[in-house]
Amino acid sequence: MNTLDFITSVANRAVKNPAEVLVQVGQCSMAVGSQEIYRSLEEKLPASIAVDYSGCDGACFAGPKIHSEKDVSEYLEGIRVTSTGDSNVRNYIDSQTRIVLEHAGNISASDIYGYIANKGFSALANVLSQPPEQTVDMVEESGLRGRGGAYFPVSIKWRSAMSTASKERHIVINAEEGEPGVFKDRHVMESVPFRLIEGALIAAYATKATSIRLYVNAEAHLSYQRMLNALEICRSEGFLGPNIMGSGFTIDIEIIKGAGGYVCGEESTLLNTIEGKRREPRLRPPFPTESGLNQQPTIINNVETLCNLPWIVLNGADEFKKIGDSDTPGTKILSISGSVNTPGVAELPMGSNLAELMVKFGGISSINTLSAIAVGGPSSGVIPSSESLNLSIGPGFLDGKSVMLGAGGVIGLSQDTNVLEVVRKLSEYNAKESCGKCTPCREGTTRLLELMANDSGDDAIDWNGIGQLAEVINAASLCGLGQAAGNPVLSYGSYFQEVSPGSQGGGI
Numbered sequence: 001m002n003t004l005d006f007i008t009s010v011a012n013r014a015v016k017n018p019a020e021v022l023v024q025v026g027q028c029s030m031a032v033g034s035q036e037i038y039r040s041l042e043e044k045l046p047a048s049i050a051v052d053y054s055g056c057d058g059a060c061f062a063g064p065k066i067h068s069e070k071d072v073s074e075y076l077e078g079i080r081v082t083s084t085g086d087s088n089v090r091n092y093i094d095s096q097t098r099i100v101l102e103h104a105g106n107i108s109a110s111d112i113y114g115y116i117a118n119k120g121f122s123a124l125a126n127v128l129s130q131p132p133e134q135t136v137d138m139v140e141e142s143g144l145r146g147r148g149g150a151y152f153p154v155s156i157k158w159r160s161a162m163s164t165a166s167k168e169r170h171i172v173i174n175a176e177e178g179e180p181g182v183f184k185d186r187h188v189m190e191s192v193p194f195r196l197i198e199g200a201l202i203a204a205y206a207t208k209a210t211s212i213r214l215y216v217n218a219e220a221h222l223s224y225q226r227m228l229n230a231l232e233i234c235r236s237e238g239f240l241g242p243n244i245m246g247s248g249f250t251i252d253i254e255i256i257k258g259a260g261g262y263v264c265g266e267e268s269t270l271l272n273t274i275e276g277k278r279r280e281p282r283l284r285p286p287f288p289t290e291s292g293l294n295q296q297p298t299i300i301n302n303v304e305t306l307c308n309l310p311w312i313v314l315n316g317a318d319e320f321k322k323i324g325d326s327d328t329p330g331t332k333i334l335s336i337s338g339s340v341n342t343p344g345v346a347e348l349p350m351g352s353n354l355a356e357l358m359v360k361f362g363g364i365s366s367i368n369t370l371s372a373i374a375v376g377g378p379s380s381g382v383i384p385s386s387e388s389l390n391l392s393i394g395p396g397f398l399d400g401k402s403v404m405l406g407a408g409g410v411i412g413l414s415q416d417t418n419v420l421e422v423v424r425k426l427s428e429y430n431a432k433e434s435c436g437k438c439t440p441c442r443e444g445t446t447r448l449l450e451l452m453a454n455d456s457g458d459d460a461i462d463w464n465g466i467g468q469l470a471e472v473i474n475a476a477s478l479c480g481l482g483q484a485a486g487n488p489v490l491s492y493g494s495y496f497q498e499v500s501p502g503s504q505g506g507g508i
C-alpha cells in the first residue's frame with residue numbers, strides 16, 4: 001500500500017462525520033467560559049447534532065466562540081457566545097493570510113479524521129514517497145526562515161546537521177514560548193496539533209533524524225494536553241511510531257515539559273535542561289547542529305516554523321515565495337495585545353506595515369490612539385506609534401537600531417501609558433530571568449535597574465551612563481538573553497529622550 005492509499009484507508013475507518021458544532025476552547029477563552037459552554041452543549045444537543053471542541057481561531061477579542069453549521073441558538077439561551085459567522089470575526093480572519101493557522105478554529109483539535117478530510121497528512125504522504133533530499137531542496141527553494149525570533153534559514157540549519165557523520169540526529173521542537181506578550185505557539189498547538197506533528201515528521205524524514213522531542217512550556221497545560229492526545233491518536237492510527245503510513249519510516253515524538261523561565265527557550269539552555277543539567281546556555285561553537293543533545297547533531301526549530309512545511313510541500317516553493325517579501329517569504333503570526341480593541345492572534349504576510357496592521361487587527365481608529373508600541377518583548381524595545389508608519393515586519397532590527405520583531409509580540413501602549421515604566425518592567429524582567437552565568441548580564445541588568453530607579457522623573461536619570469552600560473551588556477553577554485537585554489533602554493534613549501544617541505558621546 002502506498003502512503004496516499006494509507007490515508008484513504010484511515011479516512012474510511014472514520015466512525016463518524018466531523019462534528020457540525022465546534023466550541024472554540026483555548027487557554028484564553030476558558031477564562032470566559034468556553035469549556036462550560038462545550039459541556040452544556042454536550043448535554044443539551046440531541047444525538048443527531050454532534051459537538052466537539054476546536055482551538056480558538058485567533059479572534060480572541062470575541063471569545064467565547066462557536067463554529068456551527070447548524071442553528072443551535074435554542075440550546076444557547078442565556079449563554080453569551082459569539083458565532084464565527086459574526087461579521088467582526090469573519091473580517092478579522094478573512095483579512096489574514098493563513099498558512100499555519102489554516103483551519104485553526106474550524107476543525108476539531110482532537111479528531112484526526114477531520115484533519116485528514118482537510119488534506120491533513122497528504123504532504124507527509126508525498127514526502128515519504130520521495131528521496132529526503134528532494135524535500136530539503138524544496139525547503140531551500142522556498143526561502144523559509146525560522147519563526148522563533150532569529151529568522152535563520154531552515155535549509156542551512158538542516159544541511160549543517162546533515163553534514164555530520166553521526167548515526168544519531170535529533171530534532172527538538174521549541175515550544176517553550178516563555179516570553180511575555182507572545183502566545184502564538186500555544187495557540188497553534190491548541191488549534192492544529194496534528195499539523196505540528198505532520199510538520200515535525202516532514203522535517204525528520206527530510207533530515208534523516210532518529211529522534212524528535214517536543215519541548216513545551218511547563219505552564220502551557222492545555223497545549224501539553226492537546227499535543228499528548230494528538231500524539232497518542234497518531235500512534236494508534238499509524239502516523240507515528242514504527243513503519244509510519246506503511247512507508248518503512250520509523251520515528252516517535254517524545255513530549256517534554258519545559259524547566260521554566262525565559263532562558264529555557266534559548267536553544268542550548270533548552271538542551272541542557274533536557275539532559276537534566278543546569279538551566280544555563282552552553283558556549284558556542286560548537287553549535288547544536290554539530291553537537292547538541294547528548295553531543296549529537298540536533299536541529300532545533302520553532303513550532304510555527306515546522307507548521308509551514310505541510311503547506312509548502314502541498315503548494316510548492318514558488319507559491320510560498322509569492323507571499324511576504326523576497327528576502328523572507330511567507331507569513332508571520334503576531335500576538336497582538338495591550339491598549340487595542342481587538343486583541344488576538346493574526347497571521348500576516350512578512351513585510352506588512354506595522355502601523356497599518358495595528359490599526360486593522362488591533363481594531364483602533366487610528367495609530368495616534370497609541371503613544372507607543374512595545375515590539376518583540378523584553379529582548380527588543382519600544383517605539384513611538386508614529387515611527388511604526390515607516391516600519392514593516394521582518395527579521396533583524398526593524399528600525400535599524402534597537403527594535404526587533406522577535407517571536408512577534410506587539411503590545412499597543414495607550415496615550416496615558418508611562419513608557420519609562422514599561423521600559424523599567426522589560427528591564428526588570430531581563431534582570432529576573434538572567435541565569436547568572438555571565439557577569440555582564442547578571443550584574444549589568446541589575447545595575448541598569450538601579451540606575452533607572454530614580455523616582456524624581458526621567459530628567460534625574462543618568463541616561464548617558466545607562467546607554468553605555470546597555471551597550472556593554474549587549475556586546476559582552478554570553479547568550480541571546482543578555483545580548484538583547486540593553487535594547488529596551490536603548491530604544492527609550494533613541495525615541496523618548498530629547499538627547500539622541502551619538503549626540504552626547506555614545507550615551508543614549
Ligand SMILES: Cc1cc2nc3c(=O)[nH]c(=O)nc-3n(C[C@H](O)[C@H](O)[C@H](O)COP(=O)(O)O)c2cc1C
Pocket residue numbers: 145146147148149150151152174175176177178179262263264265266267268300301302303305306479480481
Ligand atoms: C532568551 C531566549 C529565549 C528564546 N525563546 C525561544 C522560544 O520560546 N521559542 C523559540 O522557538 N525560540 C526561542 N529562542 C530562539 C532559539 O534559541 C532558537 O533560535 C529557535 O528555537 C530556533 O528555531 P527557528 O530557527 O525555527 O526559529 C530564544 C532565544 C533566546 C536568546
Ligand code: SF4
Pocket residue numbers: 263280281433434435436437438439441442477478479480481482483
Ligand atoms: S547572557 Fe544572561 S542569561 Fe545568558 S548566559 Fe549570560 S547571564 Fe545567563
